[in-house]
Amino acid sequence: MDVKAAIATGQSQGVEIATIDLEEPREDEVLVRIVATGVCHTDLSAADGRLPVPTPVVLGHEGAGVVVEVGNAVETVSPGDHVVLSPGYCGACRQCLRGRTTYCERGGTLVFGGTRLDGSTKATLAGAPVRAGFFGQSSFAEYALVSATSVLRVDPALNLAHLAALPCGASTGAGAVLNTLRPSPDATLAVIGVGTVGMAAIMAARMTGVRTVIAVDRHVERLELATSLGATHAVESRTGVDLTGALLDLAPRGITHAFDTTGVPALISAAANALDTGGVCGFVAGTGATLALELGPMLAKGARLQGIMGGDATATLFLETLVSAYERGVLPVDRLVTEYPLHRIDRAFADMRSGATIKPVVVMDAR
Known part of the structure; x- marks a missing residue:
């Protein structure tokens, strides 16, 4: 045809x-x-x-x-x-x-x-x-x-x-939170890059009751939207900003979870350096990127990097979960x-x- x-x-x-x-x-x-x-x-x-x-x-x-x-x-x-x-x-x-x-x-x-x-x-x-x-x-x-x-x-x-909007972008972001990182309500989650993937991660964090969610982006208007969707704090990642310092100002003991959607090595490193003991930094992008990260502090804190493909979703089973969440108004x-x-x-x-x-x-x- x-x-x-x-x-x-x-x-x-x-x-x-x-x-x-x-x-x-x-x-x-x-x-x-x-x-x-x-x-x-x-x-x-x-x-x-x-x-x-x-x-x-x-x-x-x-x-x-x-x-x-x-x-x-x-x-x-x-x-x-x-x-x-x-x-x-x-x-x-x-x-x-x-x-x-x-x-x-x-x-x-x-x-x-x-x-x-x-x-x-x-x-x-x-x-x-x-x-x-x-x-x-x-x-x-x-x-x-x-x-x-x-x-x-x-x-x-x-x-x-x-x-x-659900099958890839939203599935990747929501799945990273719901399927992989699984932050508890007392966790501190930083989401770096709040496009569709990051916004879906923030919505998922709100769905599960995470009390501290930090949105990071270079677009001020996106940070405003992220706040309306569930982020409790916003950090503008303009050139020259000390992202690690900004995250530690909001979470002096370190963040328990970071989720990077940008694939930008400098931002991933900054988020990883702000992790609390036992913290995890998930990432979903990075084609062709090389990450320079000092291993000593990561080792001392028992922190880790976690690659996440497609929100670790199970095809239509997780997609059905997202459709239901959209239908209920929580996504x-x-x-x-x-x-x-x-x-x-x-x-x-x-x-x-x-x-x-x-x-x-x-x-x-x-x-």
Whole structure:
């Protein structure tokens, strides 16, 4: 079928809108009419050639839409169901069997490779293969072809453009707090970088009753929003600020938990140096970055660094938790979202790069 899609060609930064020919669903697949897809920094990195993503590839990995057709073996959803899509995973490797789907051992193929496990690309462009399985979905398109294991049915009354903020960005931030760091109410949590990931971490901390939450960012307006969403303190990380000192001023014994979303080595080091005895600094970004950290103080305090991939989430199981939290009003991701039509996706990318928008969501043009 002919489908309008945003394609990274590898010839330049950004994406191009073109019409691809998308295959029919196989027996274990679902064809979804995409209503909205969140924009993530991973999409930007892939479009700019900073990730090992083969091209041409249809980007987009936070899709939400309506089921159009299902394969013969699919029993979990039916045509007409409203759904949100999680990243793809194989379901059979050691990590998947442990529920650690974000560490799937076949992720190189299903996530960044943009194909099925058998190497097929799902689509063609002018007769040549185009990869339409980025994160298992390639949802910057009018339609996406996904494995049934990545599809979560949701209440049709919910706003799909808001739910499109959940599958990666919000899942990474909330999951880091709820699944990995697990701070107790008497903890002191510093969140460095309050974009979608950081804001979701702050919301999750409020959900679990953490009494001291410090938001760190260089955008004053984001710090104001973070405070309204649950942060108890705000630190502006402008050039020249002693972040370690600023954190210790607020928590003289040290912070028990730090969560970095920026991948900036200097900020991670500053947060790690402010840890209390037994403290942990989680991080979720850092492609190509090298961290210089003095090990002695970390050793003396029994402190540690913790890499966290995708919020240590278990595919649609954790996504269902987030949808429920949004529905109850305790995860108000709608306050982060700005919508853009598909033909304005370059503007969505630019606004995310500049920080003008926290969570761009691409809404498909009417057909």
